[in-house]
Amino acid sequence: MVKSIGAPHDRIDGIPKVTGGATYAADVKLEGQLYAIALQSTIAAGKIVALESASAEATPGVVAVYSHLNARQALTWIHADELLALSAEALGLSAFPSGSSRPRGYLPLTSPEIYFAGQWIAVVVAESIEAARHGVGRIKVRYEVDAASVVMNDEKDDWIEPTFFFGADMQVQRGDAPKTRHGEVFIQETYATPMQLHQPMEPSATTAYWDGDDVTLFDSTQGVVATREYVAQSLKVPKEKVRVISAYVGGGFGSKNQVWPHQALAAHMARALGRPVRLQLTRSDMALASGHRSFTEQDVRLSADRDGKIRLLQHISRVPTSIQGGFFEPCGLNSLLLYGAEELDVRHRVSRKNIPTPTPFRAPGETPGSFALESALDELAHTLKMDPLELRRRNFPSRDSYHDRDWSSNHLLECYRLGAAAFSWPGRYVPPRSIREGSEMVGYGMATTAYPAPALPATVKLRLQVQGRAIIETSATDIGTGMYTILAQTVADELGLPVSQLEVRLGDSSFPNAPTAGRSKSTASVLPAARQACLSLREKLALLGASYSPTPQSNESIFSLLEREAIPEVVVEGTSTGMPREHDLSFYSFGAHFVEVRVDEEIGRIRVSRVVSALDCGRIINPKTATSQIKGGIVFGIGMALMEQGEFDPIHSRLINDNLADYHIPVNADIGEIDVIFIDKPDTRFNEFGARGLGEIGVPGTAAAITNALYCATGKRIRSLPATAAALL
Amino acid sequence: MEPFEFVRPTDIQDVLVAIRRPGSRILAGGTSLVDLMKLGVEAPSTVVDINALPLSMISVEGDALSIGALASNSDVAVHRAVKQHAPAVGQALLSGASGQIRNAATVGGNLLQRTRCTYFRSRDWPCNKREPGSGCAAIEGVNVGHAVLGISRSCIAVHPSDIAVALLAVDAYVHLASVAGERRIAIGDFYCQPGDTPSVETVIGPNELITKVEIPITNLNATSSYLKLRGRASYEFASASVATAILRDGDIVIDAAVAVGGLGTVPWRNRTAEKLLIGKKLTQESILAFCDALFAPASATPSNTYKLALARGAIHRTLRGGAEW
Numbered sequence A: 001m002v003k004s005i006g007a008p009h010d011r012i013d014g015i016p017k018v019t020g021g022a023t024y025a026a027d028v029k030l031e032g033q034l035y036a037i038a039l040q041s042t043i044a045a046g047k048i049v050a051l052e053s054a055s056a057e058a059t060p061g062v063v064a065v066y067s068h069l070n071a072r073q074a075l076t077w078i079h080a081d082e083l084l085a086l087s088a089e090a091l092g093l094s095a096f097p098s099g100s101s102r103p104r105g106y107l108p109l110t111s112p113e114i115y116f117a118g119q120w121i122a123v124v125v126a127e128s129i130e131a132a133r134h135g136v137g138r139i140k141v142r143y144e145v146d147a148a149s150v151v152m153n154d155e156k157d158d159w160i161e162p163t164f165f166f167g168a169d170m171q172v173q174r175g176d177a178p179k180t181r182h183g184e185v186f187i188q189e190t191y192a193t194p195m196q197l198h199q200p201m202e203p204s205a206t207t208a209y210w211d212g213d214d215v216t217l218f219d220s221t222q223g224v225v226a227t228r229e230y231v232a233q234s235l236k237v238p239k240e241k242v243r244v245i246s247a248y249v250g251g252g253f254g255s256k257n258q259v260w261p262h263q264a265l266a267a268h269m270a271r272a273l274g275r276p277v278r279l280q281l282t283r284s285d286m287a288l289a290s291g292h293r294s295f296t297e298q299d300v301r302l303s304a305d306r307d308g309k310i311r312l313l314q315h316i317s318r319v320p321t322s323i324q325g326g327f328f329e330p331c332g333l334n335s336l337l338l339y340g341a342e343e344l345d346v347r348h349r350v351s352r353k354n355i356p357t358p359t360p361f362r363a364p365g366e367t368p369g370s371f372a373l374e375s376a377l378d379e380l381a382h383t384l385k386m387d388p389l390e391l392r393r394r395n396f397p398s399r400d401s402y403h404d405r406d407w408s409s410n411h412l413l414e415c416y417r418l419g420a421a422a423f424s425w426p427g428r429y430v431p432p433r434s435i436r437e438g439s440e441m442v443g444y445g446m447a448t449t450a451y452p453a454p455a456l457p458a459t460v461k462l463r464l465q466v467q468g469r470a471i472i473e474t475s476a477t478d479i480g481t482g483m484y485t486i487l488a489q490t491v492a493d494e495l496g497l498p499v500s501q502l503e504v505r506l507g508d509s510s511f512p513n514a515p516t517a518g519r520s521k522s523t524a525s526v527l528p529a530a531r532q533a534c535l536s537l538r539e540k541l542a543l544l545g546a547s548y549s550p551t552p553q554s555n556e557s558i559f560s561l562l563e564r565e566a567i568p569e570v571v572v573e574g575t576s577t578g579m580p581r582e583h584d585l586s587f588y589s590f591g592a593h594f595v596e597v598r599v600d601e602e603i604g605r606i607r608v609s610r611v612v613s614a615l616d617c618g619r620i621i622n623p624k625t626a627t628s629q630i631k632g633g634i635v636f637g638i639g640m641a642l643m644e645q646g647e648f649d650p651i652h653s654r655l656i657n658d659n660l661a662d663y664h665i666p667v668n669a670d671i672g673e674i675d676v677i678f679i680d681k682p683d684t685r686f687n688e689f690g691a692r693g694l695g696e697i698g699v700p701g702t703a704a705a706i707t708n709a710l711y712c713a714t715g716k717r718i719r720s721l722p723a724t725a726a727a728l729l
Numbered sequence B: 001m002e003p004f005e006f007v008r009p010t011d012i013q014d015v016l017v018a019i020r021r022p023g024s025r026i027l028a029g030g031t032s033l034v035d036l037m038k039l040g041v042e043a044p045s046t047v048v049d050i051n052a053l054p055l056s057m058i059s060v061e062g063d064a065l066s067i068g069a070l071a072s073n074s075d076v077a078v079h080r081a082v083k084q085h086a087p088a089v090g091q092a093l094l095s096g097a098s099g100q101i102r103n104a105a106t107v108g109g110n111l112l113q114r115t116r117c118t119y120f121r122s123r124d125w126p127c128n129k130r131e132p133g134s135g136c137a138a139i140e141g142v143n144v145g146h147a148v149l150g151i152s153r154s155c156i157a158v159h160p161s162d163i164a165v166a167l168l169a170v171d172a173y174v175h176l177a178s179v180a181g182e183r184r185i186a187i188g189d190f191y192c193q194p195g196d197t198p199s200v201e202t203v204i205g206p207n208e209l210i211t212k213v214e215i216p217i218t219n220l221n222a223t224s225s226y227l228k229l230r231g232r233a234s235y236e237f238a239s240a241s242v243a244t245a246i247l248r249d250g251d252i253v254i255d256a257a258v259a260v261g262g263l264g265t266v267p268w269r270n271r272t273a274e275k276l277l278i279g280k281k282l283t284q285e286s287i288l289a290f291c292d293a294l295f296a297p298a299s300a301t302p303s304n305t306y307k308l309a310l311a312r313g314a315i316h317r318t319l320r321g322g323a324e325w
């Protein structure tokens, strides 16, 4: 039988998705269901002094209006520390020095205080979504307005120095005081990245219904287990009473990674009203009520000798978080690991702003951080008149000097070599503005990308039924990554079955636990569990006296074995252990992006005509879904480089482009050729598959590779994204 | 969305009567109207669906090309007579929106679509166009995409339509009907600059229906082309656009029309400036002189001044004949 792992298998969930067979949270329609929509605050700081909902309540179809005035009594909707700890608001709070008054996170509808514009201040429940919207438009609110701040202001801001976040110290100083020595070249620049919105295709929605004491949520989340935990805590019911289902997720990118209040609120309302309730986030809510990537400002200083050996790397990030929350962009992560400078000064300063709480967004930290770091390297290369690829080769980090550990495996040099060859990288210094073709200036740029490879324990259940059904169940979610497919591939290989004979069921908290799909850990967490389940199955069969080991010679199917032995059903579970404990190693993925841009300066037209990315993500389980992940990441990078930018109104401190008409992301016509190359060497010290996750590594570095190419084409250095025509002219 | 009454007359006279009701709005493709109703910006008490009227013909009538008000943007864009007699019009339409929207959107609706000013599109902001007298949030706000030509202290919103720019370059007419009769207005006289009344966008009366658009068939119009510049390759309104038509005798320009979009509160054209091109060769200098005259009245903010550079580039590019869209 042909091995399924390593083969470019089509997505098994592809057909249901494109034919409408896949049911998303908002597709669920239950008997007697109600619909809920929230009202957003129009001010960014202050207090609600009056909220008048009578005419909303009188609107035809409206069933209830909840706000801070009645939610506590009517919904038992109460802010509590145990709840905060499980919510998106809390992520990062532990990095803030205690002592200083640590904020409590915010929970909508619990107080009249306003912390940011767009904050939910009321929710209308109605017989239809139209009636709910209609009701929302009829609520009258009077505010007392305070001064708000949504931009960084070095002098006026109260800067906090966070301690430990994302597995790293946020204040690292190694070696001497950061000074450039005699004879060294240096660059020192400030880089800025804008606020970015996740805006997955599927807006979040939670449909909750109660059956006696049991509540079921049809939800759109990257983590059903974490959601169950939060919702149970909020409802004050045992978690066995809560079931969260998220079989399909129409993209998350981090916006559905943490748990947000709406997920519990739907259940509270359904309980209070005794009917199923769907709480629907609007496109605008997706910009405000489920996180975003904050803007950043980063100072980078590099000092190197004339041969390009980097001795000093200083990377100081100034980033915001919300008034009540904790998440901030840990921009310095890659600076700790790449390029091995003997003197490191990588620090973060955080300031509280009247913005919604930021949250992880596809490669948080690494994405904005790599824009600064990889731009600075390019600037250094130009100062040295050196090929930027050669500069990176000369500073290859042969080990993880920050953690003082070896890499489990690191084929970055191979990525450089294969990527450059496929791209036809010039391999010499190309001065800016030296290539013109017709009306276009042409430029080449490159950047390194790196991303950690975590893993957490997961459990997978396998059910084999004599009628020929093999069912795989785990609470892991497939957020478009390909989890359905690679799980089937794994079990197919172990049991000698065709993928088509396997039924994979995901995203249900009643299935065995698996971690939230985030930080590129699902492959390395779930596949080993699936394999364990297959091993348990064999053991169990052996115990029953029916040993099964498929060989090319014996083509007896496992089902005929069950039939022969009169076993109607076998159910087993397998659990993985998370990070390997036997090695003290750093587990990372690496890669390099090579980009060609074309700029028609007369008419300000910028095109990313070609991208080649070579990646070392260990063994590739499914080249097709893996390539699609990386391409998606690169498209994100193109959007970040050229278009994406959340913009606040300068007077009202309110996000104005909270919709897809004004918040620009690339369309198909913006995307040129993308060529993805995998080194495909197994990282056997990581797991038995040798596979590392790859959902995020495509994003970091891409924006810098593009702006580096723009510099090569035009001689104009873009240090503040996005690189629009206006910025380039 | 506020509840409304819905009528769908099949006869043009019935439509003309129905639209006399106060608070009524005509529904064609609905791609602009329904969107604004959902945003709460439009709240008609009666929606008069005109899709049953026979107004989607595209035909040559004598020395004019006639395009019915209900002709879809997609159909007009690829029509042979349009490509032959007014290529800029087809190109402008194809450059707009997306395939699905162009299939639903009509020519009449396109001419009357509202501005894309973000502040206009949400009831939460002060906006003189939406709510006369409430102020203009854009002037002190984010105005990267706003107008640099024809602005006033009340409003700086850009006119969004691509086809209107092309129609201005080819000297088209808009035909209107009401119970009182029919009339024809040159597209150059159709749109109103905001002045003190930005809520008044055109000269069309509340009881009037657009029946068709008429384009003169001329040698000049047959040379027309459209170039649109924007932040991404498709599915986006113009940062700057230009419709040009030019007739030459040898090297000498004998007739020229240049209309600009994305910069003005209305589609922009200056016939006096065009005279600077006529009787001369097209050179860097003559084009520069023309642009200087065309943009002399411009008033930009630091964040939207790039539009002038883009428009100048687009004019140079199209007049020198390298237009591609």
Ligand SMILES: Cc1cc2nc3c(=O)[nH]c(=O)nc-3n(C[C@H](O)[C@H](O)[C@H](O)COP(=O)(O)OP(=O)(O)OC[C@H]3O[C@@H](n4cnc5c(N)ncnc54)[C@H](O)[C@@H]3O)c2cc1C
Binding pocket: A661, B025, B026, B027, B028, B029, B030, B031, B032, B033, B034, B035, B050, B069, B070, B073, B095, B096, B097, B098, B101, B104, B105, B106, B107, B108, B109, B110, B111, B112, B113, B160, B161, B162, B163, B208, B209, B210, B211, B235, B236, B237, B238
């Ligand atoms: C996402 C998106 C992107 C877009 N991009 C572009 C673009 O790049 N360039 C561009 O030019 N346009 C663009 N558009 C606008 C689009 O072209 C218009 O929405 C469309 O042309 C309007 O036509 P409609 O038939 O749908 O009008 P409707 O929405 O039906 O009507 C629009 C207005 O015109 C009135 N009206 C309609 N027909 C008549 C008539 N015969 N007589 C009198 N009044 C009438 C209606 O009462 C209403 O006020 C875009 C629209 C969307 C939604």
Ligand code: SF4
Binding pocket: B115, B117, B118, B119, B120, B126, B127, B128, B129, B130, B135, B136, B137, B138, B139, B154, B155, B156, B157, B198
């Ligand atoms: S520019 Fe015009 S449309 Fe925009 S807010 Fe001001 S008045 Fe309203």
